[in-house]
Amino acid sequence: MEEQDHPYTLVTAIGGADGVYEDHVEFLQKNLKLITMKEFLENKRDLHLKIKAIFVWSLKPVINRELLQSLPNLKVIANSGVGIDHLDLRLISSFGVKVANTPFAVSNPTADLGIGLMLASARRIIEGHQMAVSPDTKHFSAAWLGEDVTGATLGIIGMGTIGYKIAQRAKAFEMNILYHNRNRRNGAEEQAVGAVYCEKMEDLLRQSDFVMLAVNLTPQTCKLIGKKELELMKPTAILINICRGQVIDQDALVNALQNGIIKSAALDVTYPEPLPRDHALLQLENVIITPHIGSATSKIRRLMMKNMVESILAGVRGLPVPNEVHG
Numbered sequence: 001m002e003e004q005d006h007p008y009t010l011v012t013a014i015g016g017a018d019g020v021y022e023d024h025v026e027f028l029q030k031n032l033k034l035i036t037m038k039e040f041l042e043n044k045r046d047l048h049l050k051i052k053a054i055f056v057w058s059l060k061p062v063i064n065r066e067l068l069q070s071l072p073n074l075k076v077i078a079n080s081g082v083g084i085d086h087l088d089l090r091l092i093s094s095f096g097v098k099v100a101n102t103p104f105a106v107s108n109p110t111a112d113l114g115i116g117l118m119l120a121s122a123r124r125i126i127e128g129h130q131m132a133v134s135p136d137t138k139h140f141s142a143a144w145l146g147e148d149v150t151g152a153t154l155g156i157i158g159m160g161t162i163g164y165k166i167a168q169r170a171k172a173f174e175m176n177i178l179y180h181n182r183n184r185r186n187g188a189e190e191q192a193v194g195a196v197y198c199e200k201m202e203d204l205l206r207q208s209d210f211v212m213l214a215v216n217l218t219p220q221t222c223k224l225i226g227k228k229e230l231e232l233m234k235p236t237a238i239l240i241n242i243c244r245g246q247v248i249d250q251d252a253l254v255n256a257l258q259n260g261i262i263k264s265a266a267l268d269v270t271y272p273e274p275l276p277r278d279h280a281l282l283q284l285e286n287v288i289i290t291p292h293i294g295s296a297t298s299k300i301r302r303l304m305m306k307n308m309v310e311s312i313l314a315g316v317r318g319l320p321v322p323n324e325v326h327g
């Protein structure tokens with residue numbers, strides 16, 4: 001294997017619960033010389049000098065100053081997924097290192113999941129399954145009801161690529177679509193999905209039957225939805241979060257769910273992940289939680305890896321890096 005063609009790449013996780021799966025390792029090894037964190041920690045200087053790239057496959061790694069200082073030949077960090085809130089872009093770029101993510105790969109499956117969570121919570125699909133399979137169930141109750149999705153109002157907070165794809169899907173459900181975003185979409189884009197801009201998030205919160213969170217996590221969006229915002233929502237409203245757990249004040253959410261301030265929540269993301277087993281959110285019946293699976297389909301995970309490899313190969317060769325993120 002030529003070192004030139006197979007750049008030494010530190011992989012933040014291989015195997016284990018949040019690691020790169022074994023069959024994916026084979027694919028990566030066709031292009032990269034993979035260095036595990038264990039090897040990295042055991043072998044010092046010689047190996048560190050060879051490392052040109054980091055392959056970030058989990059949200060946990062801390063790419064800090066110490067790590068960056070130990071890798072003088074590092075050129076590029078490829079991050080799986082779109083969210084880069086766990087990476088300090090300013091620090092990384094001060095070392096002359098580029099960062100790339102995989103925004104296009106993850107947008108469709110994450111939007112699909114958002115719609116899935118909306119349907120599951122509105123129609124109580126998880127509870128319905130539990131009732132249908134329970135040995136205690138003697139008959140199916142006619143009084144067991146959910147909420148309509150068709151014709152309801154969906155408020156999307158964060159109208160980036162994923163938010164827009166949610167709107168495209170919601171249009172097929174004949175939903176009234178409201179959105180709030182830093183920047184307003186152009187008229188043609190709004191018209192194509194029938195989305196109405198709410199300059200004030202409060203207006204969206206008051207009117208929506210479903211509120212879908214699809215923002216990046218930044219200092220401005222941390223705890224964007226807290227007590228005040230939850231109290232503006234309808235008592236029948238359902239909150240769906242497919243972006244980052246920290247966007248919601250979880251204590252305020254628990255209180256809102258326990259006291260009928262909103263009807264229910266469907267969360268693909270929490271803070272931390274997973275939640276401690278005794279966390280109040282896990283004790284509530286009006287919550288659905290999935291384990292951060294926005295991009296978790298076999299086809300998409302492979303595409304993400306392919307995109308990451310392309311970014312790494314371009315970065316180490318000094319070519320423009322596909323999907324480079326600029327701070």
Ligand SMILES: O=C(O)[C@H](O)CO
Pocket residue numbers: 059080081082083084106243294295
């Ligand atoms: O950011 C993303 O794309 C997903 O949440 C995976 O981290």
